[in-house]
Amino acid sequence: MTTILLVEDDKNQRLLYEQELKHDGYDVVTASDGKEALEKVQKQLPDIVIMDINMPKMDGIEAMGRILSKNKAIPVIINTAYTNYKDSFMSWVADAYVVKSSELSELKGKIKEVLANKAKDS
Amino acid sequence: MPLDENLSKKIEEVCLDLRVDSAQQDAEITEDLGGVELPKVSSGLKERRKLERRNKDKIIDVIGVGLCLLNKELKITWANKTFYDWLNLKDSPLGKYCHDVYHCDEIGTDSCPAASVFNGKAGGIIETWIESGSMKKMCVQHVAIPIHNRDGNINSVLILTIDSTESEKTVHKLLLLQKLGEAMQGTLHLDKLLHLILTCVTSGYAFGFNRAMLFLVNKKHNVLNGKLAVGPSSLEEANQTWKELSSKHSSLKDIFKELDFSHNIDTPFNTMAKLMVYSLSDTREVVIFCAKEKKPIIIKDAVNDPRVTQEFRKALGVNEFVCVPLIAKNETIGVIVADNIYTGEPISDDRVSILTMFVNQAALAIENAETYKRLEDKINQLTEAQRRLISSERLAAIGSMSSYVAHEIRNPLVTIGGFAKALSRFTFTDSKIEANINIIIEEVKRLEKILNNITDFGKPSKPEKVDTQVCEIMVNTCILMENYFQEKNINVRKEFEADVPDISGDPTQIKQVFLNMLMNAVEAMPDGGDLDIKIRRAMTSIEIDIVDNGKSIPKEVLQNIFDPFFTTKPNGTGVGLSISLKIIEDHGGNIDVKSISGEGTTMTMTLPVISRKGVCSNDDYPSR
Numbered sequence: 202m203t204t205i206l207l208v209e210d211d212k213n214q215r216l217l218y219e220q221e222l223k224h225d226g227y228d229v230v231t232a233s234d235g236k237e238a239l240e241k242v243q244k245q246l247p248d249i250v251i252m253d254i255n256m257p258k259m260d261g262i263e264a265m266g267r268i269l270s271k272n273k274a275i276p277v278i279i280n281t282a283y284t285n286y287k288d289s290f291m292s293w294v295a296d297a298y299v300v301k302s303s304e305l306s307e308l309k310g311k312i313k314e315v316l317a318n319k320a321k322d323s
Numbered sequence: 324m325p326l327d328e329n330l331s332k333k334i335e336e337v338c339l340d341l342r343v344d345s346a347q348q349d350a351e352i353t354e355d356l357g358g359v360e361l362p363k364v365s366s367g368l369k370e371r372r373k374l375e376r377r378n379k380d381k382i383i384d385v386i387g388v389g390l391c392l393l394n395k396e397l398k399i400t401w402a403n404k405t406f407y408d409w410l411n412l413k414d415s416p417l418g419k420y421c422h423d424v425y426h427c428d429e430i431g432t433d434s435c436p437a438a439s440v441f442n443g444k445a446g447g448i449i450e451t452w453i454e455s456g457s458m459k460k461m462c463v464q465h466v467a468i469p470i471h472n473r474d475g476n477i478n479s480v481l482i483l484t485i486d487s488t489e490s491e492k493t494v495h496k497l498l499l500l501q502k503l504g505e506a507m508q509g510t511l512h513l514d515k516l517l518h519l520i521l522t523c524v525t526s527g528y529a530f531g532f533n534r535a536m537l538f539l540v541n542k543k544h545n546v547l548n549g550k551l552a553v554g555p556s557s558l559e560e561a562n563q564t565w566k567e568l569s570s571k572h573s574s575l576k577d578i579f580k581e582l583d584f585s586h587n588i589d590t591p592f593n594t595m596a597k598l599m600v601y602s603l604s605d606t607r608e609v610v611i612f613c614a615k616e617k618k619p620i621i622i623k624d625a626v627n628d629p630r631v632t633q634e635f636r637k638a639l640g641v642n643e644f645v646c647v648p649l650i651a652k653n654e655t656i657g658v659i660v661a662d663n664i665y666t667g668e669p670i671s672d673d674r675v676s677i678l679t680m681f682v683n684q685a686a687l688a689i690e691n692a693e694t695y696k697r698l699e700d701k702i703n704q705l706t707e708a709q710r711r712l713i714s715s716e717r718l719a720a721i722g723s724m725s726s727y728v729a730h731e732i733r734n735p736l737v738t739i740g741g742f743a744k745a746l747s748r749f750t751f752t753d754s755k756i757e758a759n760i761n762i763i764i765e766e767v768k769r770l771e772k773i774l775n776n777i778t779d780f781g782k783p784s785k786p787e788k789v790d791t792q793v794c795e796i797m798v799n800t801c802i803l804m805e806n807y808f809q810e811k812n813i814n815v816r817k818e819f820e821a822d823v824p825d826i827s828g829d830p831t832q833i834k835q836v837f838l839n840m841l842m843n844a845v846e847a848m849p850d851g852g853d854l855d856i857k858i859r860r861a862m863t864s865i866e867i868d869i870v871d872n873g874k875s876i877p878k879e880v881l882q883n884i885f886d887p888f889f890t891t892k893p894n895g896t897g898v899g900l901s902i903s904l905k906i907i908e909d910h911g912g913n914i915d916v917k918s919i920s921g922e923g924t925t926m927t928m929t930l931p932v933i934s935r936k937g938v939c940s941n942d943d944y945p946s947r
Contacts, residue, residue, distance in 0.1 A: 211734055217741040224745075255730075273886050282733040283726075294901055301733060303740020303767045 203316065204228040206247035208238040208264065209280075210256040214301075218251070221305055227312075235259025235267075242268050247275065249316060251308070252295070254281040262286070265295060276315045280308055380404075389463070389484030392470070393437050397421050397430075406484060409453065409461065421482065425465070427451065436467035437480045450487065462491040496677055503681060507688035511695045520685045521553035524661050530678055532661040533561065536596045538610055539649075539657040539689070545603045547610055547658065552596030554664075561665040595638060607632055613646040614655040619679050620646045621670055645670050647679055649686035656686055656693075729774045736774070740767030790825040791833060793865060793930065794858055800837040801856070804845075812851025820859040824932050832906045839899040840869050840926055846892065847924060848873030864912070864931045872923035881918060 205227045209215040212233075219229045230245045232238040234256045242250070250268060254261035265277050276296040279286065284300050296318075297311040380403070383390060389406035391399050399416045410416075410424060421437060422430040429435040429449055436449060450464050466483040503523050510516045517537055524535040534554025538547045555561035601608045606615055609630045613620045622628050622644050625636040636642075644662035648655050659682055663670065743763040751757050801808075801815060808815055844854055848871055855870040876884065880891060885904045904914050912930040 211738065213738040214734060214741075217738055217745070220745060221741065224748075269886075282730040282737070293905060301737045302771060303737050303744065303764070305741060305744070 202228045203249070204230060204245060204247045205312070206230050206232060206238065206241055206245065206250045208232045208235070208250065208256070208261065209253045210234055211253075218305075218308075221309075222312075225309060235261060235264030238264045239267055242272070242275065248319075249312060250275055250277045251280050251312070252277055254279060254283060254286055269294065274319075276319055278308070278311055278315060387486065389482075391416070391421070391482050391484075393421050393480045393482060395441060395478065397437055399424060400479065409463070409484065409486075425451070425453075436465055437482060440467040440469045440480050441477055443477070461486055462488045500677065500681055500684070504684040504688075507685055508691070510688065511692050513689070513692040513696050516688055516692045517551045518553070520659070520682075520688070521551055523681065524659065524678070525553050530661075530674065530681070533663045533665045534592065535659060535661040536592075536599075537649075537657060537659050538599070538601075538614075540603065540614065540655060547601045547603060547614060549596040549599035550657075552590070552593040554590075554592055556590045556592045558665050599638065608635060610635070610646055610658045610660065613648050613658050617648050617650055617655055619648065619675050621672070621675055622646070623670075640664065643670060645675050645678070647675070647682045649682055649689060651686040651690035656689060659685075733771070733774050736767055736770055740764060740771070743767065788827045788829055791828040791830050792823070792825050793828075793833065793867065794819045794823050796830055796834050797837055797856060797858065797867070800834055800841065803838070804841055807845065808854070811845050811848070813845055813848060813854050814852070815854045815856065818855065818857045823858055823860055823865055826865065826910070826930050826932055828910050828930070833910070836903040836906050836928070839903045840928070843899065844869050844871040844873070844924070844926070847871045847876075852923075860932075861929070864929050867928040867930070869926045869928075870923065875920045875922065875924055876916070876918040881916060884916065885914070 205222055207215065207218050207222070207229055209218060209231070210233050215231050215233065219231055222229045230241055230247060232241045236258050238250070238252070239259075241247070250265075252261040252265055256264075261279065261281070265279070268275060268277065278297045278299060279295045280299045280301060282301045286298070296315045299308045299311055383403050384405060387405065389403065389409050391402035391406050394400050397420055399419055399421055402416055406412075406416075412424070416424045420430075421427070422435075427435075427449075430438075433439065434449060439445065448464050448466055450462065453461050453463055464485045464487045466485065468481045468483065469477045470479045470481055472478045507516060507519060510519055521535045521537055524530050525532050532554075534552065536552040537550050539550045540546075541548050601611050603611060603614070606612050609620060609622065609632070612630060620630070622631055622642075625631045625639075625642045625644070639660070639662065641662045641664045644660055647659045647661070649657035649659060661670075661678070740763070743760050747757065747760045747764065797817075797819075801817070807813075841854070841856075848854070852872045855868065857866075857868040857870070859866055884900050886901060907914050907928055907930065910930055912928060915927040915929070916924065917927075918924040
């Protein structure tokens with residue numbers, strides 16, 4: 202079973218993604234900010250992380266940096282309402298960058314793609 | 324001052340006359356001594372008196388002053404010849420009232436000089452214009468002098484009538500000069516001012532030259548440039564213009580009012596003037612000579628005057644002209660050339676001296692206008708810069724505002740639309756529910772589309788790949804880091820092969836890579852060292868070596884250096900090399916690292932000369 206760590210501070214959105222991803226057959230662990238995400242990564246060892254950027258306590262970019270410096274094998278997909286981070290060098294290290302949309306098919310597609318690449322590399 | 328020619332001639336005549344008279348007198352007196360008859364003596368005395376009176380009359384005539392005696396009734400009892408001439412009298416004025424003869428309005432007022440003098444007061448001076456016998460307009464002043472009899476009473480008044488036409492003319496000219504000066508100082512627009520100056524030089528009301536041309540010094544190019552010329556281009560045109568002018572009776576005020584700047588602009592004369600350019604070092608040209616000497620030059624005979632070149636004379640087409648320098652703050656800023664090509668009227672020293680006074684004022688006005696223009700230009704530049712600043716700041720504000728609003732709205736929209744979509748997977752017994760859910764989904768999609776348009780507003784344009792010369796970028800990057808190299812005591816040696824071909828790439832991104840790589844190399848040499856940069860051509864690619872002789876990279880670290888967020892530096896972010904690799908890979912290239920303990924590190928970047936299309940587009944998010 203593939204485990205996804207979903208990092209999202211908006212309660213309703215977190216609920217939406219959790220529901221949708223579970224519906225697609227993934228195991229979903231959630232975190233509501235960057236700090237919580239770091240703890241969950243250590244405990245649950247997810248196969249993939251879906252990371253929001255604008256969050257309280259610790260933002261997604263910093264959390265991603267900390268996760269990757271400890272475990273560079275975990276792929277990260279940035280899922281944000283902001284398009285402008287796409288041009289930032291910092292977010293280039295993520296495996297994919299998805300601009301949030303009510304149409305979840307893009308995110309779902311990227312998850313499949315990234316997981317497939319990971320399977321190929323290992 | 325030399326005596327007026329007419330006057331001296333007259334004096335000579337009178338003197339000659341007086342000599343003849345006295346010779347006759349002497350002869351008569353000798354005769355008188357011979358005879359003893361008394362009646363003869365008395366008749367001789369009468370004769371002498373007559374003679375003396377005649378001589379006095381002659382002397383009075385020579386003075387050039389109109390004289391008349393008035394009795395207490397202000398009737399004329401005597402007048403000299405000059406008086407007759409000036410007032411153009413056909414009948415004898417004797418016995419007539421003085422104001423009738425003078426056509427004077429001062430009678431009965433306090434300002435009548437004769438009446439004042441009779442009343443024991445000082446006689447004031449009154450001034451009138453009269454038309455003399457030779458139909459010449461004259462300005463005259465009247466002065467009253469009391470004549471006392473033996474008892475000390477005033478029984479008659481002598482009126483001196485003095486010709487003040489010349490001094491009046493001078494005063495008029497000075498007033499005109501002042502008016503023109505005021506008008507000029509009030510004009511700050513340079514083109515208008517130049518036009519105004521030349522219009523004054525050519526207008527009959529002011530200086531009345533036929534044509535005038537203005538040159539200005541161009542300091543930057545060290546030349547004297549023709550700027551404007553005013554005046555008719557042909558005799559026919561001249562006649563036409565003068566006819567119009569005389570029918571209009573233009574006064575100075577009218578000239579200023581009607582000064583039409585488009586007028587005269589297209590004349591051949593003006594076009595020719597604008598094409599005239601003389602080097603300031605070429606003093607053979609009379610205009611340059613005039614500018615250097617800072618003195619007006621009158622050319623009476625251009626053909627035989629060595630100061631005038633043949634070209635200049637031919638261009639002007641006239642044998643007599645005047646050059647007056649425009650001097651402001653002791654420096655020549657230009658030259659005015661004026662002539663009388665159509666009337667052929669000689670240019671007098673008088674006219675030139677008053678023109679010079681005018682031109683000096685004009686020079687100051689031009690200087691002012693030029694300063695003003697420079698200021699105006701500067702202010703315009705400032706305003707423009709400010710406008711752009713405000714506009715860009717406003718754009719930035721709109722951008723950040725719209726992006727904030729867009730993101731705040733996007734998040735709840737995603738939730739609404741996402742749940743609506745989740746709902747649509749269920750089957751409903753009531754078909755209305757399904758239709759309503761679809762409406763929610765469609766409306767959310769529409770809103771998201773609008774948001775995408777807004778958020779794209781502030782997005783920078785996508786990087787573009789162009790033909791790029793890597794050596795050039797490397798040189799520029801090194802220049803950028805020059806101070807840093809010096810500060811860290813780094814000796815940079817560049818070794819670029821000739822004819823390194825262009826690659827297809829984004830110069831900004833490649834510069835970013837070079838910056839990262841050079842920075843790393845410098846950081847590897849904390850105590851300074853040698854940094855070699857080599858660029859050479861390989862088979863189908865170019866290779867760039869960055870070699871340092873600093874501390875090498877340990878083996879266990881070497882395999883991680885391209886991983887994101889991996890760093891051994893206390894303040895490093897750990898993205899520099901990973902981004903560099905990503906960019907180079909985007910360009911279809913590769914980075915190779917060799918590090919030997921105690922020798923240093925060599926980073927080799929390989930970039931293909933012909934980039935593989937489709938491999939490297941920033942739109943696709945590359946996989947790690």
